[in-house]
Amino acid sequence: MQIKRNTIKKLFISVCLGLIVLGCSEKNNEANIKLLLVEQLKNTHSNQEWFVPTKKAIEGITIEQSNWKDTTANHSIGELVSHLIFWNEMNLKAFKGERVAEFEGDNKETFKKNDGQDWGNAMKKLDSIQTEWERLTENATDEQIMNWHSDIANMTAHTAYHTGQIIYIRKLNGWWK
Numbered sequence: 001m002q003i004k005r006n007t008i009k010k011l012f013i014s015v016c017l018g019l020i021v022l023g024c025s026e027k028n029n030e031a032n033i034k035l036l037l038v039e040q041l042k043n044t045h046s047n048q049e050w051f052v053p054t055k056k057a058i059e060g061i062t063i064e065q066s067n068w069k070d071t072t073a074n075h076s077i078g079e080l081v082s083h084l085i086f087w088n089e090m091n092l093k094a095f096k097g098e099r100v101a102e103f104e105g106d107n108k109e110t111f112k113k114n115d116g117q118d119w120g121n122a123m124k125k126l127d128s129i130q131t132e133w134e135r136l137t138e139n140a141t142d143e144q145i146m147n148w149h150s151d152i153a154n155m156t157a158h159t160a161y162h163t164g165q166i167i168y169i170r171k172l173n174g175w176w177k
Contacts, residue, residue, distance in 0.1 A: 034145050038137050044163065045130035054084070054159060055127060057166045063119045065175055074088040077169055079111035080162045081122050086110040088129045091155055095136060095148060130159075 039047075046055040058066075058081060066078035075083070087110065094100045114122055135147075137152060170176040 033149050034137065034140065037145070037149060037152045037156075040153065041134045041137055044156045044159040045127075045134065048082040051160055052163060052167055053129065054081075054163045054166075055116065057163045057170070058123055058126070061119075061123075061170075061175070063114065063116065065170075065173070066114055066119045066122075068169070068173065070172075075111050075165070076113065077166050078119060078122065080166055081126055082112040082114065083110045084159055084162055085122060085129060087124070087128050087158065088133065089153060091151060092129055092133060092136075095133075095144070095151075113160060 040054075043049045043051070044052050044053055048056060058077065061077055063078075066081070067076050069076045090100055090103065133152075133155075140148070167176065
């Protein structure tokens with residue numbers, strides 16, 4: 001009987017310690033996820049690590065260059081930036097708890113050509129949206145990170161993908177140093 005009690009006591013203590021470690025690990029994982037998301041947001045925005053960030057990719061592009069298109073249905077640099085602004089801003093508003101209308105249009109509508117001052121404004125707007133994403137993610141609660149981690153990770157991958165297209169257009173035309 002004494003052996004059973006000791007065995008049960010040891011088992012109980014082991015389970016309790018395991019739950020404590022698990023509880024600490026989950027909290028630590030959320031902190032690690034947040035750090036990773038912030039790093040990815042910064043890398044797709046302004047920190048050049050493994051790939052070129054958007055800020056550098058669109059730096060120095062003229063209005064004419066932003067609207068250049070080849071003879072296929074490929075998008076221009078300006079259209080790609082417009083597309084990133086649309087989706088990153090829509091997600092940003094939702095993250096902040098603002099009312100976001102359900103997008104029922106065609107994704108093609110998000111690729112808009114820039115005219116005149118629009119290009120300068122578009123570059124500033126994308127920079128502003130990306131900066132705000134970084135700040136809000138750094139200050140996000142654990143609950144926000146739990147609810148949004150996948151969306152934020154997908155958004156950074158989406159941004160990196162289209163930034164690669166921008167670099168390709170620049171290299172194709174000799175606009176890349």
